[in-house]
Amino acid sequence: MVQKMFRSGFLVRASHTLITWLTTLVLFLHNTDLRRCEERGELLLPVLFFLVVVLSVLLYFAVSLMDPGFVLTDTVKGSNEELESMIPQTSTPRLRRCGYCLLQQQPMRAKHCQTCKRCVRRFDHHCPWIENCVGERNHRWFIVYLLVQLLALLWALHIALSGISASLTWALWFRVNGVLLAALGVVGVFSVVVVLLLGCHLYLVSINCTTWEFMSRHRISYLKHCGDEENPFDRGVFCNLWDFFCVCRTVMWEQMYERNAPNSV
Incomplete structure (x- = not known):
């Protein structure tokens, strides 16, 4: 109890x-x-x-x-083939299979929270004071x-x-x-x-970065090849703030990454 x-x-x-x-x-x-x-x-x-x-x-x-943006297993499975065919895999890291959820494949910028035991879209951090993840939603x-x-x-x-x-x-x-x-x-x-x-x-x-990405970019597959000051999701301060506070939708981060990622990835 x-x-x-x-x-x-x-x-x-x-x-x-x-x-x-x-x-x-x-x-x-x-x-x-x-x-x-x-x-x-x-x-x-x-x-x-x-x-x-x-x-x-x-x-x-x-x-x-x-709901901070928990990834639904059936939604991801149903759209996985469509995503992989739409995004050129030669320049974009492949969708990652979550080692904890097993059946899920994580969208870009998602991360598994071991406290909530779910994958969260645009994961920022798990906040112990609110006892919930802070994510896309x-x-x-x-x-x-x-x-x-x-x-x-x-x-x-x-x-x-x-x-x-x-x-x-x-x-x-x-x-x-x-x-x-x-x-x-x-x-x-x-x-x-x-x-x-x-x-x-x-x-x-303002730079379109999450706490997780900022702290662990050297271990994240889609960021570790970028320079220290390089962020493929950054669209400028005004656009970043506008999208964050005023646009309420699920973002296909793979498409933005494909447009802005360096050629070395």
């Missing part, structure tokens, strides 16, 4: 929800800007902050429970979640700082502000993590 709960991600999601709402409760109950606005009857700021927190939680569960929503989460965290930092009060001694100061300081520490750590994650992902999206 316990192992099943861990595998399903229940504890991770419950922990995220608990930390979020406990921190929010601390900010509302202590003498912060939120509390002072409530006492004056100015409810706009508290309501907006509450809605941002709710939106971040909803996006978290959406990304966590969404949920990657853009993962970045939107990070943006909203960062807004909520930075706002929470400002609110927590507004509640820190002065005292005559250090001991009394820690006693009075202890809970707020703990909330401030949690929010601060998560803010740094989210800033780093968001910055890295926006950079990789």
Whole structure:
């Protein structure tokens, strides 16, 4: 029973929800800007902050429970002969047979996730905090979640700082502000993590590269023959961002690779 709960991600999601709402409760109950606005009857700021927190939680569960782009065995098998006849095999690496799924043949940029035990299209990474893969279908929503989460965290930092009060001694100061300081520490750590994650992902999206490809390009069959600065999927920053955020479809990466790959492959 316990192992099943861990595998399903229940504890991770419950922990995220608990930390979020406990921190929010601390900010509302202590003498912060939120509390002072409530006492004056100015409810706009508290309501907006509450809605941002709710939106971040909803996006978290959406990304966590969404299909990241699992490769369907029957779909790949049915289209495999068509793909191989359409793409010249002299210049493009052959479709790879997954050593774990056995019956599947991976589309280009897909990778098998040993945690999810499935192959994922345009695999980026498996995120332990959402207990799900980040791939073709949920990657853009993962970045939107990070943006909203960062807004909520930075706002929470400002609110927590507004509640820190002065005292005559250090001991009394820690006693009075202890809970707020703990909330401030949690929010601060998560803010740094989210800033780093968001910055890295926006950079990789702008060059049309995934975390897996960036970290392991020397071991990936369709990239290891390319130069360090060469990316056959890069169409320029504007086109990369437009395709990533605005185009919702399954991309035939083999065709783009065939058009842009170096002759040495």
